[in-house]
Amino acid sequence: MSFNGVTLLVGTTKGAFLISGGDERNGWAIKGPLCDGWPINHIIGEPATGQLWAGGGGDWNGAGIWSSDDNGETWNLVRLTKGSMDEWAANDPDFAAMIGWTEEPLPFADQFSQVWSLCCAHGRLYAGVKPAGLLVSADGGKGWKRVEGLDTHPSADSWEPGGAGLVLHTIVPHPEDPEKLWIGISAAGVFATEDGGATWERRNRLSNAGECSGHDHPAGPRDGETGHCVHNMVRAPGDGDLLYQQNHHGVWRSSDGGRSWDNRTEGLPSSFGFPIRVHPRDPETIWTLPLNGDSIGRFPPDAAAAVWRSRDGGQSWEAQREGLPQQNCYFTVLRQAMAGDGRDPAGIYFGTNSGSVFASVDEGETWQEIARHLPTVLCVEALDRG
Numbered sequence: 001m002s003f004n005g006v007t008l009l010v011g012t013t014k015g016a017f018l019i020s021g022g023d024e025r026n027g028w029a030i031k032g033p034l035c036d037g038w039p040i041n042h043i044i045g046e047p048a049t050g051q052l053w054a055g056g057g058g059d060w061n062g063a064g065i066w067s068s069d070d071n072g073e074t075w076n077l078v079r080l081t082k083g084s085m086d087e088w089a090a091n092d093p094d095f096a097a098m099i100g101w102t103e104e105p106l107p108f109a110d111q112f113s114q115v116w117s118l119c120c121a122h123g124r125l126y127a128g129v130k131p132a133g134l135l136v137s138a139d140g141g142k143g144w145k146r147v148e149g150l151d152t153h154p155s156a157d158s159w160e161p162g163g164a165g166l167v168l169h170t171i172v173p174h175p176e177d178p179e180k181l182w183i184g185i186s187a188a189g190v191f192a193t194e195d196g197g198a199t200w201e202r203r204n205r206l207s208n209a210g211e212c213s214g215h216d217h218p219a220g221p222r223d224g225e226t227g228h229c230v231h232n233m234v235r236a237p238g239d240g241d242l243l244y245q246q247n248h249h250g251v252w253r254s255s256d257g258g259r260s261w262d263n264r265t266e267g268l269p270s271s272f273g274f275p276i277r278v279h280p281r282d283p284e285t286i287w288t289l290p291l292n293g294d295s296i297g298r299f300p301p302d303a304a305a306a307v308w309r310s311r312d313g314g315q316s317w318e319a320q321r322e323g324l325p326q327q328n329c330y331f332t333v334l335r336q337a338m339a340g341d342g343r344d345p346a347g348i349y350f351g352t353n354s355g356s357v358f359a360s361v362d363e364g365e366t367w368q369e370i371a372r373h374l375p376t377v378l379c380v381e382a383l384d385r386g
Contacts, residue, residue: 003071008381009045009380009381010357011336011377016032017031019371025343025361036077038056039378044118044119062082062110062113063079078142079106080115081106082109082110115127115129117168117169121175121178125137133150133168149198155202158188159187161187166188170230172184172243174235177194180193181193182243184233186231206260207261221263226245226249231245231247231248231273232276232338236278236283237283241255241256242254244314246273251263251268264310264314279346281344281346287364288308299332300329304326307367308320320364334353340382342384347361349380355375
C-alpha cells in the first residue's frame with residue numbers, strides 16, 4: 001500500500017484504518033484494523049516525517065496513545081491510565097500472562113478514561129482527554145504531563161458534561177505563534193491561551209446578545225453566550241484569528257479569536273450538527289453536515305444526505321448532494337469525522353457511524369463512497385505526503 005499522496009487516517013470503534021488514494025486521489029486502498037482493535041477517537045499524522053499517532057481507549061482498555069514511524073506497519077502503545085482489564089489481570093495470573101500485563105504503574109493512574117483528540121504543533125504533541133483535561137508531550141508522545149493551567153481554571157468546577165460526557169475534543173493551534181492555542185470542551189465551550197497554557201480565557205461571548213431570543217434549548221445561546229456545547233472548531237487560513245465552530249445549536253463565526261461570536265446558521269436546514277471544515281486557502285469557504293436534531297434521530301434532514309458549503313463565511317449556504325444517498329439515509333457524522341486536504345481543488349472527506357467513508361476531490365461538487373462496512377467511524381483526518 002502506497003503512503004505517498006493523500007492518505008485518510010480513520011479512527012473507529014474497532015481500531016484505526018488507513019485509506020490511501022495516492023497522488024491522484026483515486027483507487028483508494030484500505031489497510032486495517034490497526035492498534036490492536038482499540039477504540040480510536042482521533043488519529044493524526046506529521047506530513048514531513050509520516051509519523052502517526054492514534055489516541056483512544058475506554059473503560060476496558062484505559063486511555064492510551066499509539067504511534068507508528070513506519071507508515072502504519074508497526075505500532076507502539078503508551079498506556080496512560082488503567083482500565084477494567086488491569087483489575088482482571090491483577091486477580092488472574094493466566095489472563096495477565098495472556099495479554100502480557102505487568103504491574104508497572106501507569107503515569108495517570110485512573111484520572112481519565114479516554115484520549116479524545118490529538119494535535120501536533122511547534123514541536124509539541126497535545127492530547128485532549130475525558131473527563132476534560134489537556135496533556136502535552138515534548139518528546140513525540142513518550143512522556144506526558146497535564147496542562148495544569150487549564151485544570152485550575154476558575155470555571156472548572158462548573159463544567160457540565162455533554163451527551164458523550166465531559167470531553168476535550170478539539171485542539172486548534174496557531175500556525176506561527178506556539179504560545180497560542182484554542183480548545184473546545186463539551187459542554188464548557190471554547191477556551192484560549194496566549195501564554196503556552198499557563199493561563200486560559202473562556203471565550204463564548206455573543207457579538208450580539210439579541211441572538212439569545214427565541215432559543216429555549218438548554219444548549220442554545222443564552223445569557224450573552226453562544227451555548228457551551230461546542231462540537232467542533234477550526235481556524236481559517238490567513239493572518240487573523242478567524243474561527244468557525246459548529247455547536248449543539250448552530251454554526252458560529254468569530255473574527256477575533258473567539259472573543260465574540262456571530263451566528264451563521266441562517267440558510268441551513270438545521271441548527272444541529274457535529275463537524276465543520278474550512279478551505280485550506282480561502283478563509284470564507286466552509287463546509288458542515290447538518291443533522292435533523294439531537295432528539296429526533298441525528299440523521300440528515302429528510303433522510304437525504306448533503307454537505308452544505310458557504311463561500312462567504314456563512315452568510316449564505318448551498319447543498320452539495322451529487323453522489324450522496326438521497327433516500328433512506330439515516331447515518332450520523334460525528335464531530336471529528338470530516339477532514340480536508342490542501343490540494344487544488346481541495347479534497348473533502350467524511351465518515352459515518354454506519355461505516356462508510358465519502359470523498360470529494362472537487363471541493364464538494366461530487367462525492368464518491370470510497371469505503372463501506374467499516375466499524376463506526378469516530379474520526380477522519382487527511383495526511384498529504386505529495
